[in-house]
Structures are given as C-alpha cells and as structure tokens.
Amino acid sequence: PEVITIQELANRMAERAVDVIKLLMKQGQMAKITDTIDADTAQLIAEELGHTVKRVSEADVEEGLFDVADASEDLEPRPPVVTIMGHVDHGKTSLLDAIRHANVVAGEAGGITQHIGAYQVTAPSGAKITFIDTPGHAAFTAMRARGAKVTDVVVLVVAADDGVMPQTVEAIQHAKAAKVPLIVAINKIDKPDAKPERVRTELLQHEVQVETFGGETLEVEVSAKQKTNLDKLLDVIGLQSEILELKANPNRPAEGTVIEAKLDRGRGPVATVLVQRGTLKVGDIVVAGAEWGRVRALVSDTGKTIDTAGPSVPVEVLGFNGTPEAGDRLAVVENESRAREVTDYRARQKREKQAARASGMRGSLEQMMS
Ligand code: GDP
Numbered sequence: 105p106e107v108i109t110i111q112e113l114a115n116r117m118a119e120r121a122v123d124v125i126k127l128l129m130k131q132g133q134m135a136k137i138t139d140t141i142d143a144d145t146a147q148l149i150a151e152e153l154g155h156t157v158k159r160v161s162e163a164d165v166e167e168g169l170f171d172v173a174d175a176s177e178d179l180e181p182r183p184p185v186v187t188i189m190g191h192v193d194h195g196k197t198s199l200l201d202a203i204r205h206a207n208v209v210a211g212e213a214g215g216i217t218q219h220i221g222a223y224q225v226t227a228p229s230g231a232k233i234t235f236i237d238t239p240g241h242a243a244f245t246a247m248r249a250r251g252a253k254v255t256d257v258v259v260l261v262v263a264a265d266d267g268v269m270p271q272t273v274e275a276i277q278h279a280k281a282a283k284v285p286l287i288v289a290i291n292k293i294d295k296p297d298a299k300p301e302r303v304r305t306e307l308l309q310h311e312v313q314v315e316t317f318g319g320e321t322l323e324v325e326v327s328a329k330q331k332t333n334l335d336k337l338l339d340v341i342g343l344q345s346e347i348l349e350l351k352a353n354p355n356r357p358a359e360g361t362v363i364e365a366k367l368d369r370g371r372g373p374v375a376t377v378l379v380q381r382g383t384l385k386v387g388d389i390v391v392a393g394a395e396w397g398r399v400r401a402l403v404s405d406t407g408k409t410i411d412t413a414g415p416s417v418p419v420e421v422l423g424f425n426g427t428p429e430a431g432d433r434l435a436v437v438e439n440e441s442r443a444r445e446v447t448d449y450r451a452r453q454k455r456e457k458q459a460a461r462a463s464g465m466r467g468s469l470e471q472m473m474s
C-alpha cells in the first residue's frame with residue numbers, strides 16, 4: 105500500500121508537521137513525525153488543511169519511459185553483450201584483459217589505461233562484441249534484481265587444471281535462470297596439469313553438454329596467459345550471437361542500463377551506460393533511477409569523445425546532476441520538466457520506502473524491548 109511519512113506530507117504541503125499530528129490526534133490517532141500513514145488518511149489531512157489533492161500513481165509517472173515496442177521493420181542487427189563468469193582464480197580478469205589488449209591497435213594504447221566497466225572489440229569475422237568488464241556474480245545478480253537484462257551471452261570460464269567448482273555451478277544456475285546461453289571457455293590449457301576432458305565430463309553433471317560431447321553448448325580451449333585461441337573465442341561468440349538474431353532500433357530515443365557510476369572530482373557524476381536501444385546523443389535529457397541530467401559529453405571505451413552511441417555501445421555519460429546507481433535503467437525524455445517529474449517522484453518513493461522500513465524496524469525494536 106502507498107504510504108507517506110508525516111514529515112514528508114507536511115513538507116509537500118509546506119505545513120508544520122505538528123499541525124498534521126494534531127489533526128491525526130483529533131481523529132484519535134497518535135503519531136510521531138517519523139511515522140507513516142496511508143494515502144487515504146494523507147488525502148483527508150491535506151484536504152482538511154485546505155489543499156487540493158492530486159494523487160499520482162507510479163503508472164502515471166513511468167508511463168512511456170521504457171519498453172515502448174519498436175516496429176519489426178525498424179529493427180537492425182546489434183552486437184552481442186557478453187559477461188564473463190566463473191570460479192575465482194579461473195582467469196576471468198586475465199581473459200577480459202587479454203581480449204581487450206589483443207584488440208587495441210597500435211597508437212590507441214593510451215586508451216587501454218581507461219577503465220569504463222565495459223568495452224567493445226571486433227572479432228576476426230568483423231563482428232563487434234561488447235564485453236561487460238565487471239566480472240562477478242554479484243554484479244550480475246544485482247542487475248537482474250533490478251530488472252535489468254543486459255547480458256545476451258555468458259562466457260563460463262573453467263580452469264582446466266581445477267575443473268568445475270562451486271562458483272562455476274553458481275554461474276551455470278544464474279545463466280539458466282536468466283535464460284542466457286552459455287559458451288564454455290576452458291582456460292589455462294597451457295598448464296602441464298590441464299585436463300580439459302575432465303572439465304567437459306564434470307559439466308555434464310550440471311546439465312551442460314558441450315559440442316564435442318554431442319551437446320549444443322559451444323566451447324573453446326583457451327589460454328589467457330599465452331593468448332591462445334582468443335580469436336576463436338570471439339568467433340564462437342559471434343556464431344552464438346547469429347543464432348540469437350539480436351536486434352534493436354537505433355533510430356529512436358535511447359534506453360540503456362547504468363553499468364557503474366561514480367562521482368569524479370574533476371568531471372562530476374560519471375555513469376557508464378550500456379545503450380540497449382535507440383541512439384544516445386550529446387544534449388539529450390536523460391533520467392536514470394532518481395537522477396537526471398543533460399548529456400554534456402559522451403566518452404567511448406577508448407577514451408575518445410563521441411557525439412552519439414547506438415545499441416550495444418558502452419559509453420561514459422557526463423552531465424548528470426547526481427550519481428545514479430549501477431543497475432539503474434536510463435531513458436531519454438522530452439524535456440527538463442519531464443525529467444524532474446520522473447526523478448522527483450522516484451526520489452520521493454525512495455525516501456518513503458526508507459522511512460517506512462525505518463519505522464517498521466523501530467516498531468519491531470520497541471516490541472522486542474517491551
Ligand atoms: P579471476 O579471479 O577469475 O579473475 O582470475 P584471474 O584472471 O585473476 O587469474 C587468476 C590467476 O590465474 C592469476 O595468477 C593468473 O595469472 C592465472 N591465469 C589466468 N589465466 C591463465 C592461463 O591461461 N594460464 C595460466 N597458466 N595461468 C593463468
């Protein structure tokens with residue numbers, strides 16, 4: 105049910121909280137400033153104090169922001185977005201770094217020091233591939249919990265000298281729950297004690313049947329250390345993506361997801377955003393979570409300033425008035441007043457939820473003490 109704290113209600117009416125409390129007392133309700141009341145009671149109080157009440161629902165505010173369907177003739181192929189998962193120390197970071205370095209052309213090397221949480225590479229076939237450079241199941245789970253689906257393909261890294269381990273199993277379960285196809289990268293094949301066959305067998309016990317065992321899961325033996333078969337891995341990802349027929353409409357206002365965000369001393373709030381449909385442009389008004397801003401600059405994964413970013417492109421967005429959170433969905437809106445309407449509403453919701461939780465906690469604490 106919709107609730108509001110007495111403080112918040114008073115603030116919104118520009119009345120004193122004590123007057124709200126007095127009115128509640130008249131109706132026989134004892135309340136503290138931090139207590140919450142339901143929407144009907146709040147409306148009664150507001151009207152009693154001579155205010156006109158317009159109740160705004162989530163649907164009113166969020167209407168049309170996301171998931172407005174595109175006509176199929178407007179859809180164009182887009183690059184896959186890949187997350188690397190696997191057990192700790194099996195080589196996720198090494199693999200991400202090796203793929204990125206192998207793809208940086210001479211002269212662009214300066215860009216590699218830049219870390220924006222996601223990057224795009226070109227496979228030998230010419231296909232582009234976007235990697236989310238925040239390996240870790242926590243990030244994946246957090247995004248999913250917020251309803252953000254950013255990953256098209258999971259590359260499951262399994263060290264050939266160690267085999268299937270608890271976090272390998274966890275990753276398989278995550279991918280299955282999210283209905284995202286897996287590609288198995290059997291890593292560290294350079295090691296003398298590498299046993300890739302054993303990995304394949306162990307995977308069978310978790311219902312992952314690789315191609316060489318007659319299954320449908322694509323696999324590649326790699327060495328992140330010696331940079332073996334990295335091109336092959338990229339081509340296999342390209343192959344898997346063709347099967348998925350990934351498409352998006354690039355000619356519409358952008359939608360995307362915040363991959364990570366920080367407050368930078370010099371540049372202000374900086375959000376790394378994966379654009380998922382449409383094209384993001386400098387000058388656009390964007391909302392993400394409870395924050396909004398006018399896009400002042402877009403910076404690519406190699407540190408270049410760019411004017412636009414289309415589907416599956418990761419980009420740093422500068423110009424937010426506050427720092428959004430990883431997992432927040434980004435949308436372009438018509439104008440500043442719409443951006444304010446959306447983010448004011450969300451900020452209020454957030455405050456009210458926190459207040460409700462806090463007063464609930466106090467309630468249960470008081471019960472415990474008495
Ligand atoms: P993460 O925890 O999955 O990100 O694993 P890291 O990328 O940090 O790698 C863990 C360790 O394995 C490091 O010492 C790496 O140098 C090593 N490593 C990663 N890939 C390979 C590989 O292909 N061959 C060998 N021999 N060592 C590797």
Ligand code: MG
Pocket residue numbers: 196197198239
């Ligand atoms: Mg790592």
